[in-house]
Structures are given as C-alpha cells and as structure tokens.
Amino acid sequence: MERRLAAILATDVVGYSRLMGADETGTLAALKAQRTELIDPKVAQYNGRIIKLMGDGALMEFPSVVDAVIFATEMQLEMQQRNASLAEDRQIHYRIGINIGDVIVEDDDIFGDGVNIAARLEGLAEPGGICIGRNVRNQIRDKVDLNLEELGEVEVKNIARPIRAFRVLLDEKASALSTPVVAVPSLRPRKMKPKVLMILGMLMALLGTVAWWHFANPSRTDNANGVVQHSPTEATSIAVLAFKNLSGEADQAYLSDAIAEDITTELSRFGNLFVISRESAFSYRDQTKTARQIGQELGVRYLLEGSVQLSGSHMRVTVQLIDTREQNHVWAEKYDREVTDILVVQDDIVRSVVTALGEKIWHEAAESLQSKPLESFEAYDFSLRGSEALHKLTKDSNQEARRLYKKALELDPGLPDAHLGLAWTYYLDYDAQWSDTGTEALDQAYRYAQIANDEGAPGYEIHRLFGQISAARGDHEKALQHIARAIELNPNDGDLLATRAMLLRDDGQLEEAHKWIEDAIRRNPHHPDWYGSVLSAIHYMEKDYEGAVSILNRAKSLAIWDHLILAASHARLGEVKKAQQHASEVLTINPGFSIARITPRIEYRRHEDRQHYLEGLRKAGLPE
Template identity: 40%
Template sequence: MERRLTTILSIDVVGYSRLMERDESATLAALKSHRLELIDPFAASFGGKTIKLMGDGGLLEFESTVQAMRFAISVQNEMLSRNSDVPENERIVFRIGINIGDVIAEDGDIYGDGVNVAARIEGLAEPGGICIHRSVRDQVQDKLDLNFEDLGETEVKNIERPVRAFEVVLDDKAKALAISEPVAHTKSQISKWAPTLVGAVCICLVLAAAIWWRSRDVVPLTDQEELALAIPDEPSIVVLPFKNRSTVEEVGYMAEGFGTAITTQLSKFPQLFVIAGSTSITFADSLVKPREIGRELGVRYVLSGSAQSVGENISINATLIETESGHALWSEQYDVGVEEVFSAQADLVREIASTLKIVVEEEEVASLKKRQTDDPEAYELFLKAVAKSKLLNTVSRQEAIELLERAVVLDPDYLSAHIELSGRYLSLWRFGGSDDPKTALNKARRHAERALELDQSDYRVQHRLGQLHLFADHDHQLAYQAYQRAIRENSNDPEVLYDMGFLRSLMGEPSEAIEWNNKAKRVNPRYPGWYNFNAALSHFLIEDYQQALLLAKTGISTYPKSLPPRRILVATLAEMGRLEDAQIEADKLLEIRPDFRVSTHRNTPFLRSEDQDRYFGAMIAGGLPE
C-alpha cells in the first residue's frame, strides 16, 4: 500500500445506456475505434496510464497535471472532428473531470477522496467538455494559455465539503494546445511506465463494460512474472496483427485471419516459442517499437505485416524483425487471390522457419499447404464470425453462430468452422445465453464429433473434446488424455495450457495446476483477468490463503462484475476466519447477481468430494446463500 499525490482524470460516455439500447453492436464498435485510435495512443503520448474501467467510464493517472490537461483537450478536440459526419443520436460524446489529490495505491488500483472528487467533477462537465478542480486550475494557469469559467463552490454527492470547480473553455487557445496525431514514446517514458503498460495498452474497449475477447481485461505482471519473461533458449517470436491498408472491410477480416493463421501454424513447431495471438492483438495500432515489444514479451523476433486490395487480388506484406537490434531481417510480398491465401500462409511460415533454423519435415509442409476450405465465401463467413466472437456481447455471439452455420452449409467439411461452432455452443451451455441449454450442448457435441471425423490429429479438436469430457461428462481421465494429445501437437496455445491447469485443480493436484497456469501466462503475457481464478483456486486448495486472496482481488480489479473471483474471495476470507470481511464481499457479489445460490454451482466437476465440500462450504460460511 502506498500513498501519493497524483493527477486523476475521470472520463465517461454521455448517454451510454441510451446508445447501447439503440444499437449495442455499433456503440461497442465505435468505442473500440476511439480507444484504439485515440484514447490509448494519446494517453501514451502524454505519459498517462489507464488504471481501470468502471462500466461506462474510465480512470487514468498522470504525473504531470499539464500533460493531463493537454490529453483532455486533445481528446475532446479530436472527438469534434470524429463526430462531424455522425448523426447526432449516434455520437459518442465524452465528459472529462480532472483533480489533483492524495490517493492510496494498491494492487494496481488507486482509491481515496482524490479519485471520488475527480469522478464528481467529471459529472459537472458539459457533454464534450472538461471540468477541473481549483487545484488543477492553479497548477496550469501560469503554464497553459487557457480560459476558465468559474463554476463556484458546488455541493457534490458523498463529498463532505463543497468543491470549487472550473469549466475549461474550449476556444481557439485550447485548440492550439491540442495534438491531432499521437506522439511516439521516448525511451524514458516507456521505461517509466513499463510495469503498467500491460494493463494500459491491453484494455480492449475503453469505457465499455467488461467486453472484448473474454479477455481483454488484463492484469499487471507481478515481479515474479516479470522475471519469468526472460528470452527462452529456443527461437521465440510474436506475430503482430496484420494491418488493413485499404478501406475495404473484407480485406480487414482477411488481414486479421492471415495473422492468426500464421500464429497457429508457428505454434505447432515444438522447437519454437510463440506468443499467443490474444496477447499480440493488444499491440494493434500500437506505437510501441519492436525492441520494446521484445523486452516486454521476452521474444527475439517480431513479425509485422499488412494487407491491401490490388484490383481483384490482395497484396500481403510481411517483415521479420530482430528485436535486439530492431533491424528487419527480410520483407516479403505476396499478391494473391482469395483462393491462394492458404498457399501464401504456408510459404511465409516456411520462410520464417528457415530463418530461425527450424527444420520443417515433409509431413509438416503438407500440413501447411492443406487448405481449410475450397469455398471463398465460406472462408469469408468464418473470418467475420471470428471477429464477431471477439466482441463478447450477446448479439455478436449469436451473429457469429449464424455466420458459422452458413459456412458449414457451404462447406460441410470446413474443419475450423466446426471447431469454432462447437466452442460457441459449448459456451452457451456453460455460461448461459441459450433458451435451450440441452440443445446447445447437443450441437456442441455434434460439431466436435464432425471435426473429429475430419481430422482427429488437429490439436483444436482434441482440446474441444477435452472440454466436453470434463464439463459435460465429468470424465477427468478422458479430458486429461485429450488435453495431453492437444499439447503434444501444440505446446504454445495458452487456452489449452490454462484448461490443463484447471483440470489439474479439479483433479486434486493444485501444485501441478499452478505450473500449467504459469505456462499459460508465459505464452500469453497480457493474459485475461480470469486466468487468476484458477490460480486463486489452486492456492486455496493448498491452503495458501494469502496468495489466493491476492489473486482473487487482482481478478476482481480487472473484471469487477465477474463472479468466479468473487466466489473464491468469499471462500478464502471464510477459511482465514475473517467472516465479517467475507460477508461484505458476499453482499457485493449478491448486488451483482441477487439470485446467486451456491447449490447451482455444485456441478463444478471436482474429482475429490473433500475439495468440493471445503470450497462450497467456505462460500456458505462466508455468507453466500446455499
């Protein structure tokens, strides 16, 4: 725990609920665009860091009050331009509040009156405006040529004393202080913020509530994890998202799919260490240079690329960079039609393998060249479905399923589409969202069985079968065997590694589970917050309650409305004898899910009854209703 004086910036979306009700998908897409192209790079330019998301708002911290002010002015100025051609009822409009205050910093979060005042002042701002505390005005008035409107002493909710607030006049003077393009980091800035870049850059939809790729809530690395990011002995690489250099939406899907496929193919080489795509995608449109990426992720090589339409063809460019020197080892260009994309992927993977001195066997060459589908339309539907799935909202998930169903109608032998469909339906059955869970589970089985018929050696097929064996059949041994087969084929997929860890926890082997969870985190350094649930459960089972407590709190701080870390937090506090604290946390969980009952979670497939009884008994002792 640390106390410090800092500059706090609170930002939220005006009329967020109305926008979501009107068009959820369009609102989330717009927020994603603003985050990637505006909020993240501008915050980096002014030395800011994102602390957390709070539903429809966010909290950022700046060491320099002047830089916080320039960030706010630049964002609001740029939003005017971005909204100029958008119908008024569809516009994303921000309010911003800035305060200087004393805060308590703990576990990557900040608390205290300084934060509360920033949030209340933000509520005083006009839509598209900036409101600041008097202390901010005093700090910047001799350093920035700005006009302010005095709002006087104002009573605000939950703050005992009146607050003196000022509205920043966004006139020509203010515009002169704004930037329209982000400024690259200096080396000192990157070094300064290195411990928190993981959380700051990865936040997937700034100001949107708990969305983007299951994951996209990211936890800061602990000191132990930072030490684990030493460059491996084997060749190591991260494939950055391929950029769409055209205005054609379909090319964007193609670019994303191309980069993902390269990651998947490289991951299958046991001689390679490959960073997960779910981490690499957080560098989309990032200003971070390859040398810094190499340091943060612990890899020797970075592959970057782009795609653009050239007539009826697609031009794909790829560059392999050595991170230590920052020098490009080679660049390749492929001008191909849609039907030739798979061949280009195979050629590029072989070129990378050759450069990294990886011997590619003949059977591996044949596997690389194998086409996923002969139907270009089915391939396009698949790429669109994957993009929809990453948005992680109910509407997009259903749209993804519909696109995938159309793809397998066009090509009944489309392996990847069957695997993805099985996963989509399994998620509906496990996590809700289906009016008919039994049918969803049956469809998950049917598509997994079809995928098995098509290619039983594909690691993704074995992974999906393992999930079905564990969660649907409670057959731990078959699940273990399936996960083992998957890992033999691909030891770099973090989802398989994580699921193996979760299985070992449920089998009563928490120490082994911790090892698997750490492996998943290593190949996915910007891992999603829910990785901490299994880690917390493992430490709970070995009675390491302090570590379980820390991991549960970290999971909650990055995903406040997620129930699993809150469940384990209640259970852990109860086992520690802190029943009053456990009851407080139980009440918080029930605020999120009033109908929560421990009994509905007793189908969690623990192999040992004593583990199940201790875990669920602790939840009940902590105040959760049975």
C-alpha cells in the same frame, strides 16, 4: 535426389477422434491389435513397407501395384469380419487410396504428387472401402479379377487435373482373393542412416546444452500476476504482431487479425520455437515502440509484422521478419493472391519464416504444410466474424457467434472452423450459464466437434474441446488425456497450457496446476482474463483467499465464475458486503442461479474441494 515409380497406399481411421473420445483406452488397444495381428503380417506377406504412421493414418509403399490392391482388399474384408461382432459405435473402419506415381525418395521417406494423389483417393473412399486411380486400374485389369465401379473424373484440391477414380467392390470376387493371416515378427522401425543419426545427435546435444543453461541460469522477471517468468531461448523465439489493415475499411480489420493469428498458430506447431501468444503480441497494435523495445519486453529475438490489403476478390499480404537485436530485416515478401488462397499464403509465410530461422529440421517440417484453397471466401468471412464474436465471451456475443457460424455452414457445409466454433458456443452456454441449458448443450458441442474433426480441423483444437467436455461430464482422467494429446500436437499454445492447469485444478492436483498456469502466463504475458480465472480458483482451493481476490481485481472484465470465486473468497475473509455484491452480480447474470442447480455442474473431482467451494457460496448468501 532419387526418384522412382512406386505403388503408394494411403489409409486412415474413419472418425478417429469420435472413437478416442468415446473410449480412448479401448480404441488404442483395438488399433494396436489390428496392427500386430493383421496389418503388419499382411504388409510383410505382400512385400510392402510402412513408410510412416501419422496419428490416425499411415502411408505405405509396395513394389507391385497388384500386391498393393490385394493387400488392401484382404485387409478391408478382414476388418468387415472383425467389426461384425462389435456394436456399431465400437467398430473401426479404414479408408484406403492407392496410386502409382513418380515419387522423390529422401532417406526413408517419399514425397511428390504420387503421394498426394494417393491421399486424395483415400479421401474419396467410403468407410471400409478402397478407391484407386485410373493408372492403377489399367495395371491390374488383366491381372486381378475384381469388380470396379467407376466414379468418373473427380476434381480434388491441390491437384491441377481431375482424377479418374474407381471404387473396388468387396463382393464374392474380392472374397476369393483372401488368404489366411500368417503371423510374422513385428515390423522393426526403419534404421536411420548414420549421417542422419549423427546430425540428430549433434542437434539434440546442442539443444540439451541450451536447455540446461536456460534453466540453470534463469533471467527472472515478474509479470502482472506476480508470477516469476524465465526468458526463453533467444535465438528461437518469435512474436507475430497484429497485421495492419490497409483495405481502407475499418470493419476489415478482423481479416488481417485472423491471418496473423493463424500464422501464430502454425508457428506454434514447431516444438523448438518459442512463440508468444496472440494476445501479448497484439497488445502492441498502434504503439510506436521500436522492434528492439518490443523484443526486450516480450523476450523474443524475432518479430513478424505485416499488412493486408483487400480489393474485391484480390488480396495483397506483405510480411517482414525483423531481428530485434540487430534491428534489421532478415526476410521480406509480398503475396498477390485471390482471397480464396488465404490459407496457402499463410503456409508460404510460415515456411519462409521457419527457413529464415535456419534449422533444416524445421524447414523440412514446413515443407509438409499443405493447406487447402478455400471453397467459399464468403463462408470463411462469416466464420472469421463468428470467431471475433466468440472471443468476447458474453451471452450476446456467444449468440451472435452461433448465428454467424451457422451462416458460414449454409454457404460451405464442410468448413471445419465453423463447425468447431459452433461447438464452442454450445459448450460456453453450458459452462457460463448464459442460458437455461443442461447436458444437452455438451452433447451438441461434442457432435459439432466430431464433425469439425472429420472435416479436418486441427487435432489439438479438437482434443482441447473434448478435454473440457469430458471434465464437464465428470470424466477427469479422459479430460487430462485429451489435453495432454493437444499439447503434444501444439506445445507452444498458451491456451492449451492454461486449459491443462484448469483441468489439473479440477482434478485436485493444485501444485501441478500452478506450474502449468505459470508456464502459460510466461508464454502469454498479455493473456486473456480467463487465465486469471484459472489461477484465482487455484488460490481459492489452496485457501489463499486474498491471493484469489488480488488476481481477479486486476481483470478487465469478470465472468460469472469470477464473481462466484470472489463472492466465496470475500465471504471466507469475513468481508460480507463485498461478498454480497458479487453474489448479486451472479444473480444478475443468471437470475435462476441456485446452489442446488450448480452442484451437478461443479467440475471438482474431490469431495472436499466441492464442499469447500459450496460452503464459500453459502457464506456469501447465494440461494440454496
């Protein structure tokens, strides 16, 4: 293991998701131009190297801290000039943090506290600004003529001691350091070491063989919706069962559910893991089936089960990983922590599970997980209760969820989950027609989603919601771009796959929509009812009205959009009485419903699809 002292620079784009949501094509083009015309040439000029690009950010290393600071100063001044001629909503701003520290070098990457502190300093910088640590200030004090503003001792998360930080003032002294940008050839990607290439080649060949065998020799079963399923690759499949609540209080069950659900989400990030969705895994709660039986029914090799016991501010989480074929315990662990460390415990569990499954590449990815301790467990508690209410998908539960999310934000204004949940309440108000609201609800949803993104909510969740908002606004191309990006970030999430099916349906790509909803159902056989809503609407658009009715007849509960499809389908089948019954349910849910009012809300892009839907509603007798 190689260690060395390095000058580390961390940077990111401020409000990246907002920019992408407003103009994805233009933003990507602008970022590419800045990279080729400014950043790459300046990095080369000051002998630095870009270690890795991370979506909206980058990590760089410089042999000299003086060079790192001058690079950052010149880059930010040049960006000021570029932004000066642009409208405010099109301006791109970077934050930069610089630190000197001991780093661990592995292949062409670097790790360690030196890197973490640089990232924390970047978070302290203003948009368009530079923040440096005391050790950097000490090194450049007599070498670079810059004015600095001391920010004092700053407490930052996951760093044991306060950091003394300074802001670089971009004034006349800074401007005097500027030099012309000299074009250089594009920086070439770093070459992997031969050994790494060989290992990756062998791994990919193995995965390719497994994938070929899997698809060439499918094991077929039919699920409740009549959709053919294929068994996943057994060795890399897992389900996280509902954790038991041992707290002695029935109303604490939501906490154990939330921990299990978040672990499911984190495991889903690993693209080569087949992870059963929450609804399917949780359906085995309180059942007495053996691990082997559950594994066979879900088609997974491993189960993760556990328990949560809460006592005051103390929490004990016990987990165990079970091999369903051998029916033995692969790994078990007990965590005794304060409640504010819930997210850290989740990361420990994910890291241990991935390591137990044996792939070095996953282990390395798990090592990068760096969740933050919670500022306020009470705020997190309100946010969890809000999510529990939100998932019930009723008018009253949506209002209760909004109340709980707002309470959480009163206690912790920076809680990303609460901002994101609040955004969903406004979107659902518009989509489900629970209140007499117009596009202002979409604006509210978008605003809260932007805040959630800025506060660190998972990118795939942000892109999913942006996709649905874009579709509601009629921008189907942008909607599909957002959901594609969400799935890139979290390829195992059944909800994302089902959402893509819905957006493809709205875009008129019915064959593709069928494929995606089938894959979503395969990954989540005990899926929520809205998967069936998506599939039934696809059948309706294909003029398979009996298929649409059959799917919704198996749903546990029906939303307004389900009653609309059922009313139109029964009307098309000539079943007038049934059509009128569902039309009556629509008017019970939304007494102000009319075809004139719903027409602007219809998300189908093609004119023929819109007319096909509206004609079915008219046949059902719904008011004009």
